[in-house]
Amino acid sequence: MAQYGLIEAGGTKFVAGIADEEGTIFARHRIPTTTPEETLGATIGWFRQQGLKPEAIGIASFGPLDLNRASPTWGHVTRTPKPHWSGADLTGPFARAFGCRVGLETDVNGAALAEARWGAGKSAGSLLYLTIGTGVGGGFVSEGRLLHGLSHPEMGHIRMPRHPLDLDFAGHCPFHGDCLEGLACGPAIIARWGVSLSELPEGHPGSDIIAWYLAQAAVTFQAIMDPARIVMGGGVTATPGLLDKIRTMAAQSGAGYFVGNPAEVIVAPALGDNSGLLGALAVALGI
Amino acid sequence: MAQYGLIEAGGTKFVAGIADEEGTIFARHRIPTTTPEETLGATIGWFRQQGLKPEAIGIASFGPLDLNRASPTWGHVTRTPKPHWSGADLTGPFARAFGCRVGLETDVNGAALAEARWGAGKSAGSLLYLTIGTGVGGGFVSEGRLLHGLSHPEMGHIRMPRHPLDLDFAGHCPFHGDCLEGLACGPAIIARWGVSLSELPEGHPGSDIIAWYLAQAAVTFQAIMDPARIVMGGGVTATPGLLDKIRTMAAQSGAGYFVGNPAEVIVAPALGDNSGLLGALAVALGI
Numbered sequence: 001m002a003q004y005g006l007i008e009a010g011g012t013k014f015v016a017g018i019a020d021e022e023g024t025i026f027a028r029h030r031i032p033t034t035t036p037e038e039t040l041g042a043t044i045g046w047f048r049q050q051g052l053k054p055e056a057i058g059i060a061s062f063g064p065l066d067l068n069r070a071s072p073t074w075g076h077v078t079r080t081p082k083p084h085w086s087g088a089d090l091t092g093p094f095a096r097a098f099g100c101r102v103g104l105e106t107d108v109n110g111a112a113l114a115e116a117r118w119g120a121g122k123s124a125g126s127l128l129y130l131t132i133g134t135g136v137g138g139g140f141v142s143e144g145r146l147l148h149g150l151s152h153p154e155m156g157h158i159r160m161p162r163h164p165l166d167l168d169f170a171g172h173c174p175f176h177g178d179c180l181e182g183l184a185c186g187p188a189i190i191a192r193w194g195v196s197l198s199e200l201p202e203g204h205p206g207s208d209i210i211a212w213y214l215a216q217a218a219v220t221f222q223a224i225m226d227p228a229r230i231v232m233g234g235g236v237t238a239t240p241g242l243l244d245k246i247r248t249m250a251a252q253s254g255a256g257y258f259v260g261n262p263a264e265v266i267v268a269p270a271l272g273d274n275s276g277l278l279g280a281l282a283v284a285l286g287i
Numbered sequence: 288m289a290q291y292g293l294i295e296a297g298g299t300k301f302v303a304g305i306a307d308e309e310g311t312i313f314a315r316h317r318i319p320t321t322t323p324e325e326t327l328g329a330t331i332g333w334f335r336q337q338g339l340k341p342e343a344i345g346i347a348s349f350g351p352l353d354l355n356r357a358s359p360t361w362g363h364v365t366r367t368p369k370p371h372w373s374g375a376d377l378t379g380p381f382a383r384a385f386g387c388r389v390g391l392e393t394d395v396n397g398a399a400l401a402e403a404r405w406g407a408g409k410s411a412g413s414l415l416y417l418t419i420g421t422g423v424g425g426g427f428v429s430e431g432r433l434l435h436g437l438s439h440p441e442m443g444h445i446r447m448p449r450h451p452l453d454l455d456f457a458g459h460c461p462f463h464g465d466c467l468e469g470l471a472c473g474p475a476i477i478a479r480w481g482v483s484l485s486e487l488p489e490g491h492p493g494s495d496i497i498a499w500y501l502a503q504a505a506v507t508f509q510a511i512m513d514p515a516r517i518v519m520g521g522g523v524t525a526t527p528g529l530l531d532k533i534r535t536m537a538a539q540s541g542a543g544y545f546v547g548n549p550a551e552v553i554v555a556p557a558l559g560d561n562s563g564l565l566g567a568l569a570v571a572l573g574i
Contacts, residue, residue, distance in 0.1 A: 125436075125437075126435070126436040126437065138511075140511075142434070142435060142436060145432075147429065147434065147511075147512060148413070148429060148513075149412075149413040149429060149509075149512040149513035149514045149515060149547070150412075150413065150513040150514070150515050150545075150546040150547050151513045151545070151546040152513075153510065153511055153512070153513070154509075154510045154513070154544065154545065155510055155511055156510070157506075157510040157544060157545075158506075158507040158510045158511060159447065159448050159503040159504075159506055159507045159540070160446065160448060161446050161447060161448055161449065161465070162448065162449070175542045175543075175544045176506075176540070176541075176542060176544070178448070179510075216446040217446075219444075219445075219446055219463075220445040220446045220507065221511075222436075222441075223440065223441045223442055223443070223444040223445045223466075224425075224427075224434075224440055224442055224445060224508075224511060225434060225436040225440065226435075226436035226437040226438045226439075226440070226441070227436045227437070228436060228437050253446070253463070254463075255462045255463060256462075257441065257444060257462045257463070258437075258438070258441065258444075259437040259438040260436070260437050
């Protein structure tokens with residue numbers, strides 16, 4: 001059976017893995033993210049040690065990335081505040097070391113592909129994957145194909161209405177102030193109330209306010225894509241009871257206008273800790 | 288050269304046409320929208336009179352439509368307040384009369400396909416078409432393919448921030464109040480100020496307020512799809528000077544974060560009166 005090399009490239013660690021095309025992961029290995037030379041070199045070293053003869057290699061990576069296939073710097077990190085990584089070539093070293101095709105996507109788009117193929121969106125036709133944590137990101141897959149315009153989505157930066165009890169907060173996004181990320185990401189919650197949602201005292205309006213923002217975002221995504229599934233992952237949405245609130249509020253705001261019913265559409269991720277590596281696998285299979 | 292039968296199906300009139308695959312329209316004919324029997328019958332009659340032997344027939348229609356190919360009522364109008372047209376079969380009569388494939392899309396998706404193929408988005412890769420008039424609608428095309436989830440987009444119903452000088456208006460949408468359509472469509476303008484934007488006295492803030500809403504919407508669409516072109520058509524955006532205001536305000540709100548520069552991305556439609564029939568042709572060619 002064909003083998004695939006997988007890389008989940010994160011800002012603090014890389015996870016390398018080996019799998020078959022059905023999603024069985026045979027081996028995985030964690031490598032700290034230091035410099036491109038060290039980290040990519042250690043990843044190649046581990047693949048070799050495992051005797052990998054890959055059909056293809058897939059990378060699901062932190063960004064920003066140049067994903068324009070016509071660009072001379074396709075497959076590279078673009079400008080990032082992360083030391084050493086601006087301009088780093090993520091794909092070339094693997095293509096040279098293993099002589100195979102190498103695919104690259106954002107980590108969020110990778111997770112969207114994986115949830116659509118093996119997880120919460122299996123057989124559903126279309127899936128929007130959102131992660132709400134340190135930041136907010138999203139990817140949309142329809143019939144196995146990722147939504148792309150000039151660049152990968154930056155769904156955290158959609159414009160938002162304001163909750164009537166939250167008019168004084170300027171928002172946490174350095175670029176846009178009160179976009180979705182600026183209002184609902186983990187640091188925006190800490191900036192307002194000093195603790196995470198699950199640490200707020202009972203009766204505090206914080207959970208309702210954040211659930212309301214995520215419900216408004218769900219309505220906007222229904223209006224634009226009407227996804228069969230909206231997966232909400234990340235630390236913020238793991239707060240107990242939050243998904244149920246979001247479902248109820250999205251149904252109220254949508255007023256039955258869209259085909260998808262939020263009670264069925266809005267779901268938790270299904271792939272857990274495997275979503276990064278399976279994202280890389282989906283990227284490798286889709287080259 | 289192959290011939291295609293085209294139908295632009297509107298609430299007050301149908302326009303039938305005949306064209307080749309390059310977009311040359313040889314003949315067109317206008318038919319009032321009365322009952323499905325009369326209007327579809329007259330359309331078939333005109334096609335026959337013209338001696339049409341179509342390779343395929345494309346319909347770009349008012350809605351709501353059942354566009355789910357797996358549904359037994361694919362190609363029918365669903366529930367509409369328009370008398371006689373709920374449940375009307377738009378495609379079957381043409382398939383039976385001409386023994387050819389018949390394609391159907393919403394009028395907005397048709398215009399999006401046509402602008403992407405022959406108009407403002409030619410060679411651009413991706414295009415969002417918005418029409419802002421009696422209502423607000425939108426369609427997105429990437430590499431010739433329409434964005435579809437569970438249903439066609441209802442982009443007029445995205446959630447919106449509120450302009451600080453427009454906090455008292457409840458919004459005009461019967462379902463969502465202050466969604467994009469509820470704030471920026473023609474009737475929402477009349478409801479606030481009694482006249483259309485171009486009839487407002489000089490110095491009135493109305494144009495700036497509406498331009499700001501359309502700029503916020505453009506930013507949201509850039510965050511989600513980053514379209515190479517955002518075409519803004521319809522009566523409201525035809526107001527002199529409005530597109531320039533929208534471009535400036537979208538650039539301010541986006542803060543340079545997205546790949547597309549609003550000054551180049553936001554454009555007027557290029558196909559004028561032909562966009563309906565060319566939309567039907569794009570549908571026929573895409574079956």
